[in-house]
Amino acid sequence: MRDDPNVQGARRRTEFLPTLLPTLLPTLLPTLLQTAVVVTLSTALFAEPLLRLVEFREPNGYLHVGFASRIAKTHVLYPGHFLYHVLTIAVHRLLPVSWLQAHFLVVLAARVWSALIVWRLVRQSLQDRNTANDALLAILVSLGLLSASAISFATWGRGNYYLGYIAPNLTVSQTLVVLQPLALLTFLSVVRGLSGPAPGQSRGNLLLMALLASASTLAKPSYVMVLLPALAILLLARMPSLRVVPRSRGHLLSILRRWPGDLKPALSFGLAFVPVLAAIGWIYLSTYLTVQGLDAGQSSGIRIAPFLVMTFLQRVFGPDSHVAAWLFGKFLLSIVFPASVAVAYFSRIRQDPRFQLAWLQFAFGLLYMYLFAEAPLFAAGNFTWSAHIALFILFVVSALILIEQTLAGVESRWRGLVSTRGAAFCFAVLTLHVLGGIGMYLHPWVN
Amino acid sequence: MQTLVLLTGAAIAVLIGSVVPRFESPQLSLPLQQTLVYPGSTPLISSIEPGAPVELGVVFRPTAAGSVIGIRAYRFGGEAGPLVGHLWSADGTLLGVARFPGGFGWQEAQLSAPVQVAADSLLMASYFSPSGGNIATGASFRKAGVPIWFSSVFQIPPASKQPLNFYHDGGTGFPTSDAGDRTFWIDVVFVEASPSDAR
Numbered sequence: 001m002r003d004d005p006n007v008q009g010a011r012r013r014t015e016f017l018p019t020l021l022p023t024l025l026p027t028l029l030p031t032l033l034q035t036a037v038v039v040t041l042s043t044a045l046f047a048e049p050l051l052r053l054v055e056f057r058e059p060n061g062y063l064h065v066g067f068a069s070r071i072a073k074t075h076v077l078y079p080g081h082f083l084y085h086v087l088t089i090a091v092h093r094l095l096p097v098s099w100l101q102a103h104f105l106v107v108l109a110a111r112v113w114s115a116l117i118v119w120r121l122v123r124q125s126l127q128d129r130n131t132a133n134d135a136l137l138a139i140l141v142s143l144g145l146l147s148a149s150a151i152s153f154a155t156w157g158r159g160n161y162y163l164g165y166i167a168p169n170l171t172v173s174q175t176l177v178v179l180q181p182l183a184l185l186t187f188l189s190v191v192r193g194l195s196g197p198a199p200g201q202s203r204g205n206l207l208l209m210a211l212l213a214s215a216s217t218l219a220k221p222s223y224v225m226v227l228l229p230a231l232a233i234l235l236l237a238r239m240p241s242l243r244v245v246p247r248s249r250g251h252l253l254s255i256l257r258r259w260p261g262d263l264k265p266a267l268s269f270g271l272a273f274v275p276v277l278a279a280i281g282w283i284y285l286s287t288y289l290t291v292q293g294l295d296a297g298q299s300s301g302i303r304i305a306p307f308l309v310m311t312f313l314q315r316v317f318g319p320d321s322h323v324a325a326w327l328f329g330k331f332l333l334s335i336v337f338p339a340s341v342a343v344a345y346f347s348r349i350r351q352d353p354r355f356q357l358a359w360l361q362f363a364f365g366l367l368y369m370y371l372f373a374e375a376p377l378f379a380a381g382n383f384t385w386s387a388h389i390a391l392f393i394l395f396v397v398s399a400l401i402l403i404e405q406t407l408a409g410v411e412s413r414w415r416g417l418v419s420t421r422g423a424a425f426c427f428a429v430l431t432l433h434v435l436g437g438i439g440m441y442l443h444p445w446v447n
Numbered sequence: 448m449q450t451l452v453l454l455t456g457a458a459i460a461v462l463i464g465s466v467v468p469r470f471e472s473p474q475l476s477l478p479l480q481q482t483l484v485y486p487g488s489t490p491l492i493s494s495i496e497p498g499a500p501v502e503l504g505v506v507f508r509p510t511a512a513g514s515v516i517g518i519r520a521y522r523f524g525g526e527a528g529p530l531v532g533h534l535w536s537a538d539g540t541l542l543g544v545a546r547f548p549g550g551f552g553w554q555e556a557q558l559s560a561p562v563q564v565a566a567d568s569l570l571m572a573s574y575f576s577p578s579g580g581n582i583a584t585g586a587s588f589r590k591a592g593v594p595i596w597f598s599s600v601f602q603i604p605p606a607s608k609q610p611l612n613f614y615h616d617g618g619t620g621f622p623t624s625d626a627g628d629r630t631f632w633i634d635v636v637f638v639e640a641s642p643s644d645a646r
Contacts, residue, residue: 037451037455040455040458041454041455043458043466044457044458044466047462047466047470048461048465048466051466051469051470054474055469055474055475062480065479066479066481069479098475098476098478099479100475100477100479101476104470104475132448135448135451136451
């Protein structure tokens with residue numbers, strides 16, 4: 001009598017498991033344990049400043065919790081970037097918690113998720129070794145990257161921790177906190193698309209990219225606003241026909257005939273971003289043409305206003321005559337770490353798509369931060385968020401590159417940190433950024 | 448490995464000893480408080496001149512029933528004397544009193560007892576300034592572009608042309624003189640009745 005195929009399959013599975021488990025456990029168990037440690041540490045570390053923001057009723061945070069409760073009551077999706085609000089409503093409805101508790105759980109979960117993503121990336125850069133030293137290093141670097149901010153010691157005496165600086169880990173904006181993991185995942189999916197032999201051709205990755213980019217847009221449009229122009233420039237620069245100087249009219253025509261083929265990768269990427277453009281359109285309409293516009297009782301929208309916002313934010317702290325000097329100094333103190341990595345390893349990493357995209361994004365972030373303003377609510381500084389989120393990604397990319405350049409293949413990780421003067425300098429500077437971030441977290445309700 | 452175990456132990460101690468009790472504290476279980484003025488708004492003026500004693504008031508209307516629990520006022524440092532906040536009905540009946548602490552920036556004073564108000568009732572929040580120093584900007588919050596959508600309390604009923612800001616010279620009292628286009632930086636703290644957020 002022959003066994004039923006289902007019974008045979010079940011038997012194979014039960015026989016297979018005992019043989020598989022001993023093989024997998026030695027690799028799975030350390031990873032699971034480390035995951036639990038990252039979750040525990042990041043929860044404890046980030047809960048403190050987030051709780052203080054709630055306890056002090058930080059105005060921006062409180063406002064958005066109010067928005068969530070209004071959406072639940074009126075079903076009007078305002079503001080247009082409603083992902084945080086919808087998540088908060090879901091938590092408030094599913095769990096027996098107040099609005100403020102629901103808000104806290106959402107932002108804390110977003111921070112922990114960011115920590116897990118960065119930790120996974122750092123582990124990959126350390127080549128997934130499960131030694132105790134690597135585990136500790138990966139966790140410390142990840143939590144450090146999630147805490148890093150501008151080297152702002154000089155202005156702590158004025159109660160100034162982030163205004164005027166560019167801060168990779170701002171927690172005063174919960175929509176930015178929710179954006180952080182989504183922006184990082186979107187960036188990784190775009191880099192994967194750029195890195196393959198036929199950029200943008202994998203349908204699965206394009207779909208993933210579309211989903212992640214749309215979600216990040218609905219969390220806060222600040223990231224896709226820098227991603228889209230940066231990606232467009234990278235794709236154009238990679239077009240073979242644009243790299244050739246035509247020698248004759250015939251040559252020019254043959255180059256032009258190659259354009260449709262050359263444009264294919266860019267068009268594939270473009271297709272993935274159609275939903276994102278729709279989401280941006282919805283947010284623009286919602287922000288400037290409906291509720292806010294009506295409330296303002298006057299024309300609202302986007303203006304080119306060089307340094308208007310940053311000068312306003314700086315004047316809270318500094319004498320008017322020194323605004324330009326303060327802003328320039330604060331800009332430099334915000335980017336010491338990524339700039340050091342770029343200078344130290346430029347020749348080796350300039351072709352790395354992560355490096356190219358992260359810096360290009362940041363350049364667009366700076367453009368928005370210093371040149372654009374909303375009208376009439378320019379003081380909200382909503383065009384500054386793009387630079388903050390782009391700098392966060394630049395910090396992560398710079399750290400990964402630094403690890404790969406200095407620690408890959410090195411048996412003693414701790415000695416590897418100071419293997420060259422460049423490496424030691426870069427790690428020391430990262431430590432200063434982390435100390436700057438700790439200062440900000442200890443005073444989360446100040447500017 | 449020992450370092451990781453120690454770090455994790457410390458993290459668990461922080462979670463149990465600090466995070467969980469603060470998460471469950473009454474402060475995080477309170478219903479959401481609403482204000483007239485966009486949180487974080489500040490007047491674009493840097494100082495004020497002292498003058499004669501005056502009471503300054505703004506008219507507002509809640510669109511839902513609830514309680515007014517406090518009055519807020521924007522202050523620069525250096526004004527003489529403590530501010531006293533008042534809540535009035537439209538006919539000038541005093542409904543509540545709040546005494547401000549010192550300090551500058553947005554200052555909040557709790558009314559001695561929350562005042563229950565009906566939806567669409569017209570009310571006035573005011574404060575008495577013994578030194579007469581007051582912060583007034585040239586346009587109403589609405590005209591200045593302050594979004595008020597998030598709140599159930601409005602400084603002005605939408606589309607209404609009625610005066611918003613009033614003053615009373617010489618001492619404390621119900622403000623009845625129209626301040627014209629000037630906006631006084633006075634606000635209220637309002638909690639909706641039967642809110643869904645109290646758990």
